[in-house]
Amino acid sequence: MLKPMAPGEFCLWLRTVLQEQGARPLTAMQVRLIREALSGVFRHDIDPRMGDAAHQAMLDKVHFPQRRG
Numbered sequence: 001m002l003k004p005m006a007p008g009e010f011c012l013w014l015r016t017v018l019q020e021q022g023a024r025p026l027t028a029m030q031v032r033l034i035r036e037a038l039s040g041v042f043r044h045d046i047d048p049r050m051g052d053a054a055h056q057a058m059l060d061k062v063h064f065p066q067r068r069g
Contacts, residue, residue: 002040
């Protein structure tokens with residue numbers, strides 16, 4: 001599992017993946033990893049503005065994994 005990334009981190013990571021891939025088609029595993037990483041971006045950047053306190057606590061764990069509480 002990839003760590004959640006901020007949008008800029010995701011873009012840099014994806015650019016690297018695609019540059020290394022060249023003209024070859026992506027494998028099913030690569031597509032899965034890209035989808036997983038993109039899901040983390042949405043949790044980081046979009047979801048924190050929505051939801052009740054329990055939902056926000058879950059998002060805070062994703063966004064700030066180093067915090068304990």
